[in-house]
Amino acid sequence: MGKDFEGALEGLESGPAPSDAGAEATRGAEADPSSHPSVAALREVFGGAILHHEVQAGDEHVVFVAPDRCKEILRWLRDAPDHRYDLLLDVTAVDFGGGRPLQLVYQLRSIPHKRNLRVKVELPLDALEADSVVDVWPAANWLERETYDMFGIRFRGHPDLRRILMPENYAEGYPLRKDFPLRGRFSRAEQTRRALMLDMESDYAPHELAVAKRVAEREAAASNTQAGGA
């Protein structure tokens, strides 16, 4: 066994270090606002609601905004003719553990201006709520459901805020939170039992079930007239 490998095995017994070992800052250095045209404009229009601006990985511009004005800012970013972020690439969140606030992340792309922008909102752990942007970008619908499912962030005004990845009867919490145990909170037997108790209709939205019901009724009516004719 090589020396490097021996070193690598050290600490295996104690497991990985807790996520909050070094409570390093979750924000980088303030960047020059003139380096991104949209950030400069945001500073001008919204002023104090733009809390922080930094550059990650060379050219990825991140803007931290105030939670209560987030939706207003996002709508402005979509509609302002000089910016027009018409494509919502992703909605997700980041948990840094150690009691630090969750970061809600909107990844935007402006197709006309060929620009990217990442908008972040910091949400304290005891107030995990944000305004839904489904009426701004319809693409946000499932993305927000996923963020709700994995992190427990509730989106005010979402038309259909249900779990999307985990089963509907899942009661163990929100799996991508740092305090979530890797194997879940229940025993394997309990997890298996609950999984098999799932009513598979709960995977569908009420309006989808209504469509299925209408189709079934129409088919029943058609077969009745067929039987009557014969």
Add this chain to the structure above:
Amino acid sequence: MGVEARRELPVLGHEKDGSPGFLLGKLDELVNWARYGSLWPLPFGTACCAIEFMALASSDRDLARFGMERQAWSPRQADVLICAGRVTYKMAPVLRRVWDQMPQPKWAISMGACASSGGVFDVYSMVQGIDTIIPVDVYVPGCPPRPEGLMYAILMLQEKIKGESLRNKALRHEDPAKVGRPNLPAEVIDEIAQPFGNSTAQNRVSGLVSTKALARPQDRIS
């Protein structure tokens, strides 16, 4: 040979030691021959193992020469369920329902590490072996197994079928009360899903929170 002696000959029934007589034994052989020679597989493919299954089904390995010319895409017409790939807890009721919909006689092959034991996915969302959900006849190791591995499992299953007998009622018995229920008792599921190997180190961090169902009785559904 007198009349009395002829009566002693086991023609229809069973020998005195319990083994099948000539006719029943030949009937078993005939039925088993028909069964193992025309197994219709239902591919329950959920991951990369299904790609290897497709390789086995395609012309190079040619699954058809083992009597599997037709793949059953409906559980109602399937004989053997081949679970190829990882199964999540959300998929578990689907797998169980597909199995319950298959008519007897039916068999199951668990293909690959994930289907057989959860594999590397010792996490909150993954079934730790489909034998907790449905009874399994043959397990195929590998990640994923080569098509030849699955071929060998199919041949093993055929050998298993050759040893079956119509007289063994327990073999094809199904308890209606077990429909949609786990295949194993709770304590057995907990025991076989114990963390092992390197994954025990992972639990140390999360071990601060109890993973026992008893710790949070309010979440139980009775």
